[in-house]
Amino acid sequence: xxxxxxxxxxxxxxxxxxxxxxxxxxxxxxxxxxxxxxxxxxxxxxxxxxxxxxxxxxxxxxxxxxxxxxxxxxxxxxxxxxxxxxxxxxxxxxxxxxxxxxxxxxxxxxxxx
Amino acid sequence: xxxxxxxxxxxxxxxxxxxxxxxxxxxxxxxxxxxxxxxxxxxxxxxxxxxxxxxxxxxxxxxxxxxxxxxxxxxxxxxxxxxxxxxxxxxxxxxxxxxxxxxxxxxxxxxx
Numbered sequence: 001x002x003x004x005x006x007x008x009x010x011x012x013x014x015x016x017x018x019x020x021x022x023x024x025x026x027x028x029x030x031x032x033x034x035x036x037x038x039x040x041x042x043x044x045x046x047x048x049x050x051x052x053x054x055x056x057x058x059x060x061x062x063x064x065x066x067x068x069x070x071x072x073x074x075x076x077x078x079x080x081x082x083x084x085x086x087x088x089x090x091x092x093x094x095x096x097x098x099x100x101x102x103x104x105x106x107x108x109x110x111x112x113x
Numbered sequence: 114x115x116x117x118x119x120x121x122x123x124x125x126x127x128x129x130x131x132x133x134x135x136x137x138x139x140x141x142x143x144x145x146x147x148x149x150x151x152x153x154x155x156x157x158x159x160x161x162x163x164x165x166x167x168x169x170x171x172x173x174x175x176x177x178x179x180x181x182x183x184x185x186x187x188x189x190x191x192x193x194x195x196x197x198x199x200x201x202x203x204x205x206x207x208x209x210x211x212x213x214x215x216x217x218x219x220x221x222x223x224x225x
Binding site: 042043044098 | 145147159213
């Protein structure tokens with residue numbers, strides 16, 4: 001299984017809502033990542049987990065809260081988002097932390113209204 | 114800081130022709146240079162990487178060239194096929210195993 005799955009595929013939420021994005025991989029990878037991608041732009045790193053511990057937070061606002069319950073799962077909890085947070089949120093995994101070969105999921109398309 | 118740029122936002126080629134996608138970078142301390150492909154509705158997919166101490170690496174139908182003197186990276190795709198239509202991102206990893214920085218992307222359109 002060389003697939004990273006993400007749910008939901010699409011999410012529309014209001015600025016006062018709380019929602020979560022989920023990511024799962026069963027490749028035995030020990031590093032997992034959250035990226036944000038705006039339309040026609042490259043992915044921008046948000047968080048890196050290595051061996052279930054947060055190793056990088058790229059100065060992401062606290063309204064985004066990552067969680068890594070185990071080595072196969074990665075969540076991104078969302079609260080009080082702004083319309084400018086609307087984007088494609090990509091999850092990725094790799095065998096080791098900050099490996100050049102990362103496996104990306106299809107992303108969750110988030111719209112904040 | 115690191116910056117990665119691409120020369121052409123869109124590249125249109127005929128099916129069967131060779132494609133060359135270029136990328137300029139500024140951080141000479143990078144240890145790896147990578148190409149990713151992103152098809153519509155999908156996440157990026159790793160294509161090939163090259164270490165900073167190499168100048169050429171070949172894969173299946175793809176070749177990556179690295180010119181550290183002018184800080185330039187290119188991806189050559191041989192016999193381009195319709196399935197190669199996608200956005201291609203170059204990326205670099207800063208020395209010391211740091212996070213990847215992605216370039217702005219080139220859209221490759223393959224005309225039948």
